[in-house]
Amino acid sequence: MNRTLAIGLFSGTDDRLNAAAVLIAGAAALGRPVHVFLQYWALAAFRGAIIDEDHGLAPEAGAAGADAVHRLARLGQASWAETLRQAKEIGQVEIQACSLSMDLFELEADDLDPLVDGVEGVTAFWLAASDADVLFI
Amino acid sequence: MTIQITRQLDARGLTCPMPIVKTAQAMRELAAGEVLEVLATDAGSVKDFAAWSRTTGNPLVESSVDGSVFRFVLRKA
Numbered sequence: 001m002n003r004t005l006a007i008g009l010f011s012g013t014d015d016r017l018n019a020a021a022v023l024i025a026g027a028a029a030l031g032r033p034v035h036v037f038l039q040y041w042a043l044a045a046f047r048g049a050i051i052d053e054d055h056g057l058a059p060e061a062g063a064a065g066a067d068a069v070h071r072l073a074r075l076g077q078a079s080w081a082e083t084l085r086q087a088k089e090i091g092q093v094e095i096q097a098c099s100l101s102m103d104l105f106e107l108e109a110d111d112l113d114p115l116v117d118g119v120e121g122v123t124a125f126w127l128a129a130s131d132a133d134v135l136f137i
Numbered sequence: 138m139t140i141q142i143t144r145q146l147d148a149r150g151l152t153c154p155m156p157i158v159k160t161a162q163a164m165r166e167l168a169a170g171e172v173l174e175v176l177a178t179d180a181g182s183v184k185d186f187a188a189w190s191r192t193t194g195n196p197l198v199e200s201s202v203d204g205s206v207f208r209f210v211l212r213k214a
Contacts, residue, residue, distance in 0.1 A: 025154045029161040030192045077152045090161040 004033045006129035008136040012041025014055045014080065015069060020137045021080035021087070028091025035128040036095040038116065042137075043101040048113040051081050084115055094128075096120040140198060140210060143171035149178045149206060156182050157189055160211070164195060167213040172198070175209045182207050 005027045009020050020036075027034050038046055045055050057066055073079075078086070087093050097112060097119045109119060146163050148156035156177040163173055175186070183200065186209045190197035199210035 022154050025158050029154065029157045029189060072152065075152075076150065078155055083154070083158070086155075086158050086162070090158060090165065 002032060004035060004128070004132035006035045006037070006125070006132040006134045008037050008039060008125070008134070009042040010039045011058070011137055012043075012045040012055055013058050015057045015061060015065075016137055017042065017045060017055065018080040018083070021083040023135070023137075024093060025083050025087035025090075028087040028093050031091065033092040034087070034094070035125070035132065036093070037098055037120070037122075037125040038095065039098040039101050040104070043097050043107070043112075044105055046095075046097070046113050046116055047105075047107070047111050049111075051113045051115070052079065081113070081115065088115070096125065098122070098125075140172055142174045142210070143167060144173050146173060146175045148182075149176050151177070151179065153179050153181050153185070155179075157185050160186070160189065160209075161193075164193075164211065164213055169213050171213050173211045173213070175211070177207045177209070178205055179207075182209070186211075 007020060011017065024034050024036065045051065057069060061069065095116050097116050099119050099121045102119055144163060144167065146159055148159055156175065156179050160175055167173060186197055186200065190211060195214045196212045197209060198212050201208050
């Protein structure tokens with residue numbers, strides 16, 4: 001099962017980024033190539049200076065949800081960034097920044113964490129996504 | 138016949154997907170025919186290890202449970 005998994009990653013909160021990281025790491029462990037396109041708030045979270053900081057949670061988390069998420073983190077759950085680093089070690093995971101979103105935040109390639117492999121436009125994303133399963137998170 | 142374990146991986150306490158990620162990592166370092174034993178506590182791991190074995194072609198030669206600890210034995214294809 002070597003079908004590529006292509007993900008448009010838009011969300012910038014820790015819970016959604018973690019859900020994406022779980023899907024990416026699972027696919028990488030199965031030998032599936034993964035191509036991630038970072039848009040908007042997801043790209044903002046991949047800035048090198050803040051990637052390991054608290055990025056908040058989606059509104060539906062509420063106080064009880066936040067407690068549950070923080071409890072798992074205290075028990076030693078890997079952060080989404082760490083999960084992605086390990087996914088890249090075991091598999092073929094390419095993470096590309098959306099060029100429009102780079103303009104939106106006035107970012108340069110140097111501003112991004114080394115997890116990000118480069119910058120591309122939407123056409124390059126769809127080329128990589130040809131015949132892939134596509135997710136938007 | 139007892140199976141000769143080449144390497145052990147303690148994935149107890151790790152949450153999904155880390156047991157499988159660490160397993161994929163460890164299996165890459167084994168030679169064909171060598172055997173990895175994994176201990177895990179993640180409730181999803183029974184189905185996950187079976188699925189990983191089936192998809193990657195590395196046989197799951199043993200799968201058992203002792204209390205809350207799951208044990209998997211994988212042979213590198």
